[in-house]
Amino acid sequence: MGSITLKNVQKHFGEAKVIPSVDLEIKEGEFVVFVGPSGSGKSTLLRLIAGLEDLTGGTITIDGKDVTEAAPAARGLAMVFQSYALYPHMSVRKNIAFPLKMAKMEQSAIDKKVEAAAKVLNLTDYLERRPSQLSGGQRQRVAIGRAIVREPSAFLFDEPLSNLDAALRGTMRLEISDLHNQLKTTMIYVTHDQIEAMTMADKIVVLNRGNIEQVGSPMELYLTPRNLFVAGFIGSPRMNLITGDYARSKGAVTAGIRPEHLTLSKESGTWKGKVTVAEHLGADTFLHLDVEGIGQMTARASGEFGAHHGDTVYLTPDETKLHRFDDKGLAIKA
Amino acid sequence: MATQNTRTLARLMMAPSVVVLLIWMAVPLAMTLYYSFQNYNLLTPMNVSFAGFFNYQYFYTDPAFFQSIWNTLLLVLGVLAITVIGGTAIALLIDQPIFGQGIVRILVISPFFVMPPVAALIWKNMIMHPGYGVFADIAKFFGLQPIDWFAQYPLFSVIIIVAWQWLPFATLILLTALQSLDSEQKEAAEMDGANFFNRFIYLTIPHLSRAVTVVILIQTIFLLGIYAEILVTTNGGPGYASTNLTFLIYRTARLGYDVGGGAAGGIIAVVLANIVAIFLMRAVGKNLDK
Numbered sequence: 001m002g003s004i005t006l007k008n009v010q011k012h013f014g015e016a017k018v019i020p021s022v023d024l025e026i027k028e029g030e031f032v033v034f035v036g037p038s039g040s041g042k043s044t045l046l047r048l049i050a051g052l053e054d055l056t057g058g059t060i061t062i063d064g065k066d067v068t069e070a071a072p073a074a075r076g077l078a079m080v081f082q083s084y085a086l087y088p089h090m091s092v093r094k095n096i097a098f099p100l101k102m103a104k105m106e107q108s109a110i111d112k113k114v115e116a117a118a119k120v121l122n123l124t125d126y127l128e129r130r131p132s133q134l135s136g137g138q139r140q141r142v143a144i145g146r147a148i149v150r151e152p153s154a155f156l157f158d159e160p161l162s163n164l165d166a167a168l169r170g171t172m173r174l175e176i177s178d179l180h181n182q183l184k185t186t187m188i189y190v191t192h193d194q195i196e197a198m199t200m201a202d203k204i205v206v207l208n209r210g211n212i213e214q215v216g217s218p219m220e221l222y223l224t225p226r227n228l229f230v231a232g233f234i235g236s237p238r239m240n241l242i243t244g245d246y247a248r249s250k251g252a253v254t255a256g257i258r259p260e261h262l263t264l265s266k267e268s269g270t271w272k273g274k275v276t277v278a279e280h281l282g283a284d285t286f287l288h289l290d291v292e293g294i295g296q297m298t299a300r301a302s303g304e305f306g307a308h309h310g311d312t313v314y315l316t317p318d319e320t321k322l323h324r325f326d327d328k329g330l331a332i333k334a
Numbered sequence: 335m336a337t338q339n340t341r342t343l344a345r346l347m348m349a350p351s352v353v354v355l356l357i358w359m360a361v362p363l364a365m366t367l368y369y370s371f372q373n374y375n376l377l378t379p380m381n382v383s384f385a386g387f388f389n390y391q392y393f394y395t396d397p398a399f400f401q402s403i404w405n406t407l408l409l410v411l412g413v414l415a416i417t418v419i420g421g422t423a424i425a426l427l428i429d430q431p432i433f434g435q436g437i438v439r440i441l442v443i444s445p446f447f448v449m450p451p452v453a454a455l456i457w458k459n460m461i462m463h464p465g466y467g468v469f470a471d472i473a474k475f476f477g478l479q480p481i482d483w484f485a486q487y488p489l490f491s492v493i494i495i496v497a498w499q500w501l502p503f504a505t506l507i508l509l510t511a512l513q514s515l516d517s518e519q520k521e522a523a524e525m526d527g528a529n530f531f532n533r534f535i536y537l538t539i540p541h542l543s544r545a546v547t548v549v550i551l552i553q554t555i556f557l558l559g560i561y562a563e564i565l566v567t568t569n570g571g572p573g574y575a576s577t578n579l580t581f582l583i584y585r586t587a588r589l590g591y592d593v594g595g596g597a598a599g600g601i602i603a604v605v606l607a608n609i610v611a612i613f614l615m616r617a618v619g620k621n622l623d624k
Contacts, residue, residue, distance in 0.1 A: 050521075050525060051525075052521050052524070052525075071524075072521075072524045072525045073524065073525060073526065073527035073528075077525070078525065079521075079522065079525045081518045081521070081522055082518070083516065083518050085516065085518035085519045085521065085522035086519075086522075087519060087522075087523075087536070087537065087540075088541075089540040089541070089543075090536075098523075098526050098528075098536070099525075099526035099527055102526050102527040102528045102532060103527055146522075146526070150526070
């Protein structure tokens, strides 16, 4: 249960073609992350799958059944919203029980399921509270609880962690991954945060202006980005993109080298640069450099590499890790 | 109001309005209280004397007294029921995106701009008139006997007129409340399998409870004092069928020239209003402190 197929899915809002045409295959039990900048259509795509928006064209199939015209509730999916969308006047118990009540389940069965979900999510002590009396992380768990009890064929997450602070986001990331390992249910997760995408996904779908730029496992996207957009979007700090003579000498229009594939030295190297900003993170130091003949570049150094604003450093690229792109921005296969 | 300084300043700035409001409220109340214990009739204005509780006894034993209180409550409850239910329905309708939405909304709200006696006269002469009113025409079209509204259903007619006037107010408040309902909550309920009816029961109504409370409280204040609509339509009749407490006070004080009796009625009205207020705050006030 939980395979989803999108075929030629289109969505227009008036003249604006938010999603020109998307084909996508999601396998049972996969953790799929839709990632892209804001306005890339990732949330729209999720809402189309959920049934909260009508398709302009194409078909959506869930478990072999065409659900293109089906109502949201009939699709057997559960969604966790960015704002959690908890019902403010209901207790946590009633919030979690709501979908079961709507399904006209017996009260004793509802109670059992709610208790079980609360136990999984560490909410047992909070069942009688109202959402307003909970912290952000707890609300998030209630929203997930409300999704779990329905035993959906797939979970949809719409930027669920963006309202949480950084520390909590890290914890919730682990909890959701953990949940996926326990339930083994298909999950589709929308985010603009490529770190969430990289850490959680089995499969990442990179979207840009409603088009799928690339689909692949996190490491595939990192190691072999198909085009400039994916190269620039995946990886943090961003890949350095170099045009001009250096790129031409490698037989490309644009050459890309990740900050972690530059070797730094204070004595000698291929390029000479001046440090504009040094970000000391402890284990790592990110150096933003003004490199002669190339321009702005970012390099990752180990924490011990002492460099400050105004220092001169030398860079050497690891050319086996070089990415090459042609004039259309597509990667040139080695 | 963090510091002593700002607190003192704030009190100083508030003082003038508080003083004015206090005088505005306290002086008429004190004068009414004073006159309610006086024998004071405008036909014999020189003969003023202390009356004890005679005025209260006189007002209480007026054959219209209990009926007028009953009518007052019926009027308030009837109008509240129509405006809250009707207002919710209209708000739900005009919340839908339609062509000419702005104009429709203005039209819906416009009855509120018509002053009460004018509205009542229009209803009396153009809509409910048994001879050439719109309702009579409709009845005749279907071959029915036209209803003489103000003779057959006097209080109900007044309720309809007042409800028509207050419907826009309720609609407006409830519409803004509807619009503040989080769309993600609606979508979440949709995903949870709640149909339109269930979404309305479990999501919209609880969300509207606070706005409904506001509508009920504000309208009750004004509805207890309904007077103009009765004066220009039924004049309290037939008999006392559409006389409410306010109108009875008017009859006593202005038609009977009995200032003392009218003042006693006024004090009784104040007591009644406070009783209603206590019950209201008990019943719906808790919706406000969330």
